[in-house]
Amino acid sequence: MPTYIRLVKAKDPRKVAADPAWGPEAAAKVFERHGGRIVDVWATLGPYDFVGVVEAPDDATMLRISAEVGSLLGIDAVTLPATKAREFLQGLRSA
Numbered sequence: 001m002p003t004y005i006r007l008v009k010a011k012d013p014r015k016v017a018a019d020p021a022w023g024p025e026a027a028a029k030v031f032e033r034h035g036g037r038i039v040d041v042w043a044t045l046g047p048y049d050f051v052g053v054v055e056a057p058d059d060a061t062m063l064r065i066s067a068e069v070g071s072l073l074g075i076d077a078v079t080l081p082a083t084k085a086r087e088f089l090q091g092l093r094s095a
Contacts, residue, residue, distance in 0.1 A: 001036070001055040004062055007078040008050040015074060016049070024052070027069045031056070034065050053082075 010016050016023070024041045031037050036056035044051050056062040059081070066079050083091075 001057060002059070002062070003039070003082045003084075004054050004056060005080040005082045006050075006052040006054055006066075007048040007080070008052060009047070009076045010049045011074045011076060013049065022073055026073060027052075030065055030068050030072065034061050034068075036061065036065055048078075 024038055028038045031054060034056065036054060039053040039055060041050055041052040043049065054062075054065075056065055062079060066077060069075065070077060
C-alpha cells in the first residue's frame with residue numbers, strides 16, 4: 001500500500017489539549033473506514049505540531065481521507081507521497 005508523510009498543524013492548539021476526542025485515534029477511524037491506516041505519529045517542535053506516517057490504497061483515497069480528517073480535527077496538513085530510499089535508488093539505477 002502506498003505510504004505518505006503527513007505534516008500536521010493544529011488550527012487551534014488549545015483544542016488538542018482540551019478535547020479528549022481529538023487526536024490520532026479519531027483520525028485512525030477515518031483511515032480505517034477508507035482502507036488505510038496510521039503507521040505512527042510524532043509530536044514535533046517547529047512549524048508543524050505532528051508528523052505522521054500513513055498508508056492509503058491510492059492517491060485519490062488519500063485526498064478523501066485528508067479532507068475528512070482536516071475537517072473533523074480542524075487541522076492543516078501537507079501530505080507527501082513517500083518511497084523508501086532503497087527502492088527509490090534501485091528504481092533510478094534500473095532506469
